[in-house]
Structure formats: structure tokens, C-alpha cells
Amino acid sequence: MSEHQWTAILLTFKLAITVTFILLIICTPLAYWLARTKNKFKPVLNAIFALPLVLPPTVIGFYLLVAFGPNGLIGQTNQSLGLSSLLFSFKGLVIASCVYSLPFVLQPIQNSIASIGKSTFELASVSGLSPLNTFFKVVVPQAKLGFITACVLGFAHTVGEFGLVLIIGGNIPGQTQLVSLLIFEHIEALEYTQAHKLSLFMLIFSFVILFVLYWFNQRKNVNWGNVK
Amino acid sequence: MNNRYVHIKPNSTFNIDINFNVNKGLTCIIGDSGAGKTTILRAISGLENHPNSIVAIDSNWQSEKHFTAPYKRKIAYVLQENNLFTHLNVRENINLIKADQSQYTSLKSTLKIGQLENKYPRELSGGEKQRVALFKAFIIDSEIILLDEPLSAVDSHHKKIILNKIQQLKQEINKPIIYVSHNYDEITQIADQIICIQNGSKVFDLPFSSNSLNRYFQKNEPLQIAALFDMKIDTSNPDKDILKLINDDFSIKSTANITDTNLDYRIKILAKDVSICTDKPQNTSILNILEAVISEITKLDQSILITTKIGDSTIFSLISHYSFIHLQLQLEAVIWIQVKALNIN
Numbered sequence: 001m002s003e004h005q006w007t008a009i010l011l012t013f014k015l016a017i018t019v020t021f022i023l024l025i026i027c028t029p030l031a032y033w034l035a036r037t038k039n040k041f042k043p044v045l046n047a048i049f050a051l052p053l054v055l056p057p058t059v060i061g062f063y064l065l066v067a068f069g070p071n072g073l074i075g076q077t078n079q080s081l082g083l084s085s086l087l088f089s090f091k092g093l094v095i096a097s098c099v100y101s102l103p104f105v106l107q108p109i110q111n112s113i114a115s116i117g118k119s120t121f122e123l124a125s126v127s128g129l130s131p132l133n134t135f136f137k138v139v140v141p142q143a144k145l146g147f148i149t150a151c152v153l154g155f156a157h158t159v160g161e162f163g164l165v166l167i168i169g170g171n172i173p174g175q176t177q178l179v180s181l182l183i184f185e186h187i188e189a190l191e192y193t194q195a196h197k198l199s200l201f202m203l204i205f206s207f208v209i210l211f212v213l214y215w216f217n218q219r220k221n222v223n224w225g226n227v228k
Numbered sequence: 229m230n231n232r233y234v235h236i237k238p239n240s241t242f243n244i245d246i247n248f249n250v251n252k253g254l255t256c257i258i259g260d261s262g263a264g265k266t267t268i269l270r271a272i273s274g275l276e277n278h279p280n281s282i283v284a285i286d287s288n289w290q291s292e293k294h295f296t297a298p299y300k301r302k303i304a305y306v307l308q309e310n311n312l313f314t315h316l317n318v319r320e321n322i323n324l325i326k327a328d329q330s331q332y333t334s335l336k337s338t339l340k341i342g343q344l345e346n347k348y349p350r351e352l353s354g355g356e357k358q359r360v361a362l363f364k365a366f367i368i369d370s371e372i373i374l375l376d377e378p379l380s381a382v383d384s385h386h387k388k389i390i391l392n393k394i395q396q397l398k399q400e401i402n403k404p405i406i407y408v409s410h411n412y413d414e415i416t417q418i419a420d421q422i423i424c425i426q427n428g429s430k431v432f433d434l435p436f437s438s439n440s441l442n443r444y445f446q447k448n449e450p451l452q453i454a455a456l457f458d459m460k461i462d463t464s465n466p467d468k469d470i471l472k473l474i475n476d477d478f479s480i481k482s483t484a485n486i487t488d489t490n491l492d493y494r495i496k497i498l499a500k501d502v503s504i505c506t507d508k509p510q511n512t513s514i515l516n517i518l519e520a521v522i523s524e525i526t527k528l529d530q531s532i533l534i535t536t537k538i539g540d541s542t543i544f545s546l547i548s549h550y551s552f553i554h555l556q557l558q559l560e561a562v563i564w565i566q567v568k569a570l571n572i573n
Contacts, residue, residue: 119310122275125298126305127325128368134299137324141315 001197007174008182009201015090015178016158019097023105023154024147026098031109032139036121053103061167064096068168088170093178096168097158105154112146113139145217152213156206232372232404235282236271244268244278244428248421250285250372250404254394256419257408264428265408266308269374272406273305274298285404286371304365306378311361312349318360319345328369331397338393339363340386354381362390366397373405379414391417395573396491412449416456417494417573450528453499455543461489470515473572477539481515484572496571499544504534505564506555516567518543522559525552536565543567 001009030049034042052060067074068086078086086092116139124134140147162180169176171185179198186195235247244264248255257265270276272283274290275298283290289301312321318341336342339359349357358381365373379387395418398405409415415422423430459473459480471482473495480495509517520543524535532552534545545565547555557563 117310119307120313122298123307123310123313126273126275126303126307127364128299128302129324130299138313138315142313 001201002194004173005179005182005194005198008177008179008198011090011174011176012159012178012180015093015097016155018094019101019158020105020151020154022094022098023102024151027102027106027109027150028147031106032113032135034106035110035113049106050103052100057100057161057163058167060100061096061164064092064099064164065167068092087168088172088176090169090175093165093169093176096164097161100161100164101154101157104157105150108146108149108153109143110146112143112149116142148216149213152209156209159202160206232285233282234268234272234284236268236278237281238428239276239278242267242276242278242428244271246423246425246428246430247282248423248430250406253398253420254405254407254418255421255423256415257406257423257425258410258415259425261410263425265425266376267428268425269305269376269406269408272372273303273374274301302369302371304368304370304373306358306361306365306375308376308380311364312352312357314349317346317348318352321349321360322364322367325364325368327367329367331401332367335363335366335393335397338389355383355386358382359386359390366401371403373403375405375407377409378407379409379411387414392573394418395494399491412452416454416496450531450533450546451498451500453533453544453546455497455499455541457495457497457541458492459495460492461486463489475541477541478518480518480567480570482570482572483515486572494573496573497543497567498569498571499533499546501567501569502543502545503566503568504536504545504547504551504555504557505566506557506561508564509566512566514566514568516570518565518567520563520565522557522561522563525557525559536563 034045034049039045065087066072068078069075070079070085074086078084084091086095120138120142121134124138129137160180161178162184165176165178166181166184169178169181171177171181177185179202183195183198183202186192186198232250233247234250236244238244242264244267246264246268257268259265267276271278271281272289274283274296277295280292281290282292287296287302288294289296312318313324316324322341322345339362341360341363344352344356344360347356352360358378362375362378365375365378379390382390391414394405398418398420407414407418457475459475462472462474462479465472469483471484471486473480473482473493486493508519518538520536520538522534523537523542524533526533526535528546531546531548534547534552534557536543536545543565
């Protein structure tokens with residue numbers, strides 16, 4: 001593979017790791033709250049957070065483009081703070097990808113916490129465990145599978161973006177040119193060998209990551225069962 | 229000792245109004261399903277908030293003005309189910325709680341916890357889970373022990389051992405225990421105070437007394453009617469082959485094999501095991517023949533319940549209609565009762 005291609009691969013992984021990390025931090029408390037709350041706005045919030053699952057990436061891309069632009073709310077705030085534009089930058093890609101991949105991280109965590117059940121939380125409190133201790137000693141271990149699934153899906157989904165990153169990032173080599181965009185460029189230039197190399201790499205990578213997830217999932221079930 | 233007091237008031241979901249002291253060793257709460265027994269325990273632990281309730285054990289956990297979060301209340305609580313974290317094995321579950329070491333070793337062997345330590349909850353039977361839950365409840369550093377039908381799944385062999393252990397523990401530990409149960413045998417063995425509730429209100433509340441407790445049960449199961457006494461071993465008794473137990477009113481003999489002579493033992497005499505003679509029986513194999521006075525005669529469906537008194541102690545006898553007419557028994561008559569069997573815990 002060419003240096004050009006390695007640059008795109010490394011950039012893609014850097015983006016995916018950054019996005020996964022940020023989403024874990026945002027989604028863990030959010031998922032915990034959504035899983036446990038009886039707030040009447042919960043269905044509305046669930047629907048909003050699930051939107052990226054169903055919307056075409058171009059729709060999200062379009063609105064973010066407008067928002068990031070010089071007349072958009074985020075763009076103007078950014079400008080008044082004296083920061084560089086988010087459009088066609090790595091920072092912009094990170095924010096856009098966080099929006100796009102949010103449900104893939106949020107939902108596995110939320111579902112696994114919800115499946116822990118009220119009685120386990122009651123047992124924790126009558127055992128004298130503080131909320132923080134309950135979280136680290138009970139919730140995290142029992143929802144471990146949800147956290148692992150969230151990481152894998154968040155990472156993989158970010159790697160697999162195309163439309164959104166094209167709109168927000170442009171296709172600037174070394175800055176915003178991700179693997180998926182480079183493959184598209186190769187195809188347009190009829191460089192099929194190059195396109196094939198990168199595509200095969202992505203195919204194998206995606207398979208391995210999903211295989212590891214499902215293998216782990218099954219092993220975990222055998223071990224102590226995903227606790228209900 | 230300060231006054232340990234509980235007053236649970238209604239909340240939006242459950243209409244309950246119960247108050248009682250929990251100073252005495254073991255308080256049993258009995259009542260039909262849905263009467264609110266579990267609700268009382270949940271309110272004491274803080275799992276359910278019943279506004280304006282008062283929960284004051286050694287610390288003041290709840291009053292009109294404040295509510296202590298459940299995890300800050302020092303409680304030992306055996307819930308009806310799910311007393312173990314499924315992702316931890318038995319040892320890890322036990323290590324998760326702050327333990328008071330004083331009873332650790334003896335309880336561990338009584339409840340046979342050693343053999344379960346490396347197992348995960350899903351590998352345990354219902355009875356084994358309850359044994360571990362009880363172990364946790366008795367070693368956790370707490371002000372009160374709440375037990376919600378803790379022996380419902382335990383086999384009869386272990387149940388007997390565990391009840392004996394609870395009977396012994398409640399004398400050794402200076403903590404109130406609240407025990408919710410349906411089971412008559414469990415209650416009579418260990419209760420110091422009995423609270424009977426119906427639809428969230430107290431029907432009666434009494435210090436341990438065979439008389440009133442039996443009134444609750446006699447309409448349902450006459451064969452279960454029993455007299456109960458807390459008795460001490462008479463250590464001055466020179467006869468090694470026979471055990472002599474005494475209370476303020478009378479003494480009885482038993483061939484039971486008891487090693488610890490310092491404890492109080494609860495003696496249970498079933499009414500069906502007591503027969504009545506109008507003259508003192510001579511030359512009989514029965515060990516315990518006591519002189520008593522008839523204080524009450526109650527007609528039941530199948531039989532007659534004779535309540536007799538020896539001093540302040542009450543012993544019941546269940547006899548047939550035929551015998552009752554044949555013996556011409558009357559109130560205040562002095563008779564002899566023969567105790568055919570007794571149960572020592």
C-alpha cells in the first residue's frame with residue numbers, strides 16, 4: 001500500500017479512537033440516567049438520540065454543514081471565540097462523527113444497564129454500597145458486555161462513515177481524507193487495483209472486529225450469563 | 229438502650245399505618261399475603277419512601293423532617309429473592325460487605341458456607357442462596373436485621389439447625405431482628421414479640437405469649453395449637469440420664485441431649501400431645517405429669533380445647549367430645565395433665 005493510503009488509514013483510526021473515547025464519556029452517564037429514569041420525557045429523548053440510526057447521513061451532514069458555517073450557530077460561536085473553522089477540519093469530523101455514532105455507543109450501554117433490574121440496585125443499597133461504588137462494583141461488571149459492544153460498534157461505525165465525512169470534512173489528504181473517501185477517489189480515477197487493496201483491507205478489518213465481538217459475546221454468555 | 233421505634237405511614241401506593249417498638253430480641257410479623265409485611269421491611273430499610281414515617285433504631289433514619297438514603301442505613305436485609313450479585317461468586321459476595329467478625333467462624337460452619345464459596349449464584353439451589361443470604365445478614369455490621377421469609381426455600385434439616393442458631397444468636401447479639409414469615413413453626417420457635425397485620429393495620433401486637441398467638445391459629449389448625457415456654461436447664465439436678473427444665477411455675481423432664489446448659493430453651497407442647505386425668509395417674513411410662521386447673525373450655529369443630537393453668541403458665545389439651553363428656557370436666561376443676569411429647573429448641 002502507498003504512503004498516501006497509510007496516511008488515510010491512520011487518520012481513520014485516529015478519528016475512530018477519538019470519537020469512541022469521547023462518546024464513552026458522554027454516553028455512560030447519559031445511558032445510566034436513561035436506563036434508570038422514570039422521567040416522562042424519556043421517550044422523546046430516546047427518539048432524538050436514535051435519530052442518527054435512521055436518518056440518511058447526508059441529512060445530518062447538511063444540517064451540521066449549515067450549523068458549522070459562518071452563519072450557523074456553532075460556526076458563529078466558534079468564530080467569536082477566535083477558534084479556527086470546524087468545516088473541513090479534523091475537529092469538525094470528530095464532532096460530526098460523535099453525532100452520527102452516538103446511538104451505536106449509547107444503546108448497548110443503556111440496554112445492558114436497563115437489563116440489570118431494580119432488585120440488583122436494591123440489593124446494592126441495602127448492602128451499603130454508595131451510588132459510586134454501585135456503579136463501579138456492580139453496574140460496570142454486570143454491563144461489561146454492553147460497554148464492549150458500545151466500543152466496538154462506535155469504533156467500527158465511525159470507520160465506516162462516508163456521506164457525512166465527505167460533506168463536513170471535504171476530502172483533504174492528511175487532514176480529512178479517510179479510507180472510505182480515498183477508496184471513492186480511487187474508483188473515480190479508475191484506479192481499481194488501489195481501490196481493491198484498501199477495500200479488502202477494510203473488509204478483513206471489519207470482519208475481524210465483528211468476529212471478536214460475537215465470539216466474546218458467546219463466551220461471556222457461557223461464563224456467567226448476561227445477567228438479567 | 230434507647231427506644232427503638234418504628235412507625236410506618238401510608239404513601240401513595242400502599243395504605244399502611246403500623247407502629248411498634250423493636251427493643252425486644254426478635255419481632256415476628258405475620259399476616260396474609262398482601263397485608264403489608266414486606267412493605268414494613270422495605271420502609272424500614274428506606275427502599276420505599278413512606279413520607280412522615282418514623283424509623284429510629286440506634287440512629288434516627290427517618291422522621292417528618294429527614295430521610296436517610298438506604299445505603300447509609302446500617303441494615304442487614306435478607307430480601308425475598310436476589311440476595312446475591314450474579315457476577316460475583318459466594319466468597320466475593322461476602323467480601324463486598326463490611327463484616328463484623330464476632331460471629332463469622334461459627335456461623336460459617338453452622339450455615340455450611342465453606343463448601344459454597346467458589347460457586348456462582350446461578351449454581352446454587354434456592355435453599356443454598358438463602359443460607360448465604362442469612363450468613364451475610366448476621367455478619368454485616370448493622371443496627372437491625374430484617375429477614376423476609378428467609379427460610380422459605382431451605383430444606384427441613386437445615387431449617388431446624390438454622391432456627392436453633394437464630395435462637396442462640398438473638399441472645400448473643402444486641403440487635404433487634406424483624407422476621408417476616410407465614411410459618412407457624414418458625415414463629416413459635418424464635419419470636420419474642422409477634423405483630424399480626426391485616427390490610428396494612430395491626431391486628432394485634434404482643435410480647436411472646438402462647439395464649440394470644442394460639443387464638444390466631446386455632447381457628448385454622450387445631451392440631452397446631454401449642455403451649456410455649458422459655459425454660460432454663462436445672463443444673464442442680466443430680467440425675468444424669470434425664471434433663472430437667474424449669475420456669476417459675478413448674479418443671480418438666482426430658483431425655484433430650486443438650487450440651488449448652490447456659491441458654492434458654494423454648495419448649496413447645498402441642499395440645500394434641502396433652503391428655504387429661506381426673507385422678508393422679510400411677511405407674512405410667514409418661515415422664516411429665518402435672519397438676520393444673522381448667523381455666524377455659526372451647527368447643528372446636530372436631531374436638532374440645534381445654535385451657536389449663538399452672539400458676540401463670542398455660543398448657544392446652546385437645547381432647548375428643550366423647551372424653552370431655554365422659555370425664556365431666558368443668559371450669560376451675562383441678563386435674564392432672566399428662567404430656568406425651570415435647571419439643572425443645
